[in-house]
Amino acid sequence: MPRPTLTRSTLLAVVLMAIAVALAACTSPQTTFEPASDAADRIFSLYIFITIAAGIVGVLVLGAMAYILIKFRARPGRAAQQIHGNNALEIAWTIAPIVVLVIIAIPTMVWIATSSSREVAADAILVTATGHQWWFEFEYQGLGPDGGTLVTANEMHVPVGRQVAIELRSDDVIHSFWVPALIGKTDMVPNRENRLEPFVPNEIGEFWGQCAEFCGVAHANMRFRVHVDSLADFEAWVAAMNAPPADQAPDSGAVRGKRVFELTGGCAGCHTIAGTAAAGRVGPDLTLFGERTSVGGGILDATVENVRAWVCDLRSVKPGALFMPTFAVGDPDTDVLSEAQVADVVAYLKSLRVP
Ligand code: CUA
Numbered sequence: 001m002p003r004p005t006l007t008r009s010t011l012l013a014v015v016l017m018a019i020a021v022a023l024a025a026c027t028s029p030q031t032t033f034e035p036a037s038d039a040a041d042r043i044f045s046l047y048i049f050i051t052i053a054a055g056i057v058g059v060l061v062l063g064a065m066a067y068i069l070i071k072f073r074a075r076p077g078r079a080a081q082q083i084h085g086n087n088a089l090e091i092a093w094t095i096a097p098i099v100v101l102v103i104i105a106i107p108t109m110v111w112i113a114t115s116s117s118r119e120v121a122a123d124a125i126l127v128t129a130t131g132h133q134w135w136f137e138f139e140y141q142g143l144g145p146d147g148g149t150l151v152t153a154n155e156m157h158v159p160v161g162r163q164v165a166i167e168l169r170s171d172d173v174i175h176s177f178w179v180p181a182l183i184g185k186t187d188m189v190p191n192r193e194n195r196l197e198p199f200v201p202n203e204i205g206e207f208w209g210q211c212a213e214f215c216g217v218a219h220a221n222m223r224f225r226v227h228v229d230s231l232a233d234f235e236a237w238v239a240a241m242n243a244p245p246a247d248q249a250p251d252s253g254a255v256r257g258k259r260v261f262e263l264t265g266g267c268a269g270c271h272t273i274a275g276t277a278a279a280g281r282v283g284p285d286l287t288l289f290g291e292r293t294s295v296g297g298g299i300l301d302a303t304v305e306n307v308r309a310w311v312c313d314l315r316s317v318k319p320g321a322l323f324m325p326t327f328a329v330g331d332p333d334t335d336v337l338s339e340a341q342v343a344d345v346v347a348y349l350k351s352l353r354v355p
């Protein structure tokens with residue numbers, strides 16, 4: 001009776017392992033296996049090198065173990081052989097791991113040294129990224145009005161093929177900046193400036209980032225996205241970030257929504273939209289929000305429905321979120337905004353686009 005049970009459970013274990021291995025190969029927006037910058041390429045090559053080295057060691061050790069288990073096993077009329085003391089072998093298996101570790105350590109240390117000393121190029125895009133509970137703020141030096149600072153939040157834009165140099169800060173607790181396909185992971189520490197190795201994105205696309213240091217209840221929902229654009233798209237984005245929003249048709253939802261945003265809802269007290277009266281600095285800057293693919297600190301796709309859900313009751317989407325009030329939960333007695341007003345605010349936010 002115990003024998004078939006053992007076989008079944010062994011079979012089950014094999015099947016589960018096969019499924020796990022198959023699923024591990026699924027594509028994911030936060031994979032390190034599809035590097036899209038020079039820095040991520042270097043990390044990936046080092047990773048592959050060490051994996052191959054570890055694989056060779058694994059095969060040799062397990063192979064030797066299998067050989068020994070079979071060769072010296074108990075046989076009819078003979079006990080399993082116990083062998084004690086073999087100086088040559090003991091010296092060999094002491095020296096072999098040292099050699100393996102040195103082989104792995106040399107490229108690792110060389111690459112750590114070169115990455116931490118890499119110079120910032122003269123034409124690099126300089127960005128300061130600040131962690132807040134629980135969202136990311138990005139300030140571009142020299143790209144704002146009159147050569148000042150350009151501010152955005154939760155979604156960064158960078159041009160392909162140009163070096164990007166990011167300085168990391170925190171406004172409250174320790175966060176960590178990580179875009180697996182591009183760069184990271186490095187802590188954002190209050191009262192300290194950490195520099196990321198300057199990197200050159202080499203593929204146009206949208207890459208997801210994640211806070212990688214536990215920073216409170218909404219840590220897992222503290223995400224962001226990096227858009228690697230063609231140079232022309234990046235320049236159009238920068239120009240639009242510096243221009244007032246395009247005029248909307250009179251009495252359109254967007255125009256009504258602007259009034260709600262700035263007056264009735266009081267959103268302007270916490271959020272900035274460049275070129276308008278909204279200049280609050282408590283929450284994320286929402287300039288060109290209509291260009292964003294996400295809402296809520298990178299956690300939801302920015303569909304009209306998701307933006308509406310966020311404005312109505314952000315804590316239903318991101319439990320623990322700070323500061324921003326709940327605007328509408330469907331109770332006319334307590335709701336700050338009506339359903340129609342929320343719809344207008346969403347129309348206004350979605351209208352903030354590159355012309
Ligand atoms: Cu910020 Cu975890």
